[in-house]
Amino acid sequence: MNFxxxxxxxxxxxxxxxxxxxxxIIITLFGAVGLVWGYIxxxxxxxxxxxxxxxxxxxxxxxPPWPMYRRKPLNWQPARDGxxxxxxxxxxxxxKKK
Numbered sequence: 001m002n003f004x005x006x007x008x009x010x011x012x013x014x015x016x017x018x019x020x021x022x023x024x025i026i027i028t029l030f031g032a033v034g035l036v037w038g039y040i041x042x043x044x045x046x047x048x049x050x051x052x053x054x055x056x057x058x059x060x061x062x063x064p065p066w067p068m069y070r071r072k073p074l075n076w077q078p079a080r081d082g083x084x085x086x087x088x089x090x091x092x093x094x095x096k097k098k
Contacts, residue, residue, distance in 0.1 A: 023058040
């Protein structure tokens, strides 16, 4: 079970942009090639098969969080104590006076 928890499940923002751009390029190229090939042999089914293969390839390359999509992680600020924001300088809770 520890093996499954060790698998990273996130991408950084630049990795998401790269994955989206790459998937669009792959699907567009396979679509264009499939359209040309299907027109040459006069079989629309071949166009659909080639486009489907492009979709599967794009999914395998871009959906898993490969290390190339996790190169620039965000540096989050450390967590603050929840009570710090509700106290004034006297140490009393802020709020409306009754």
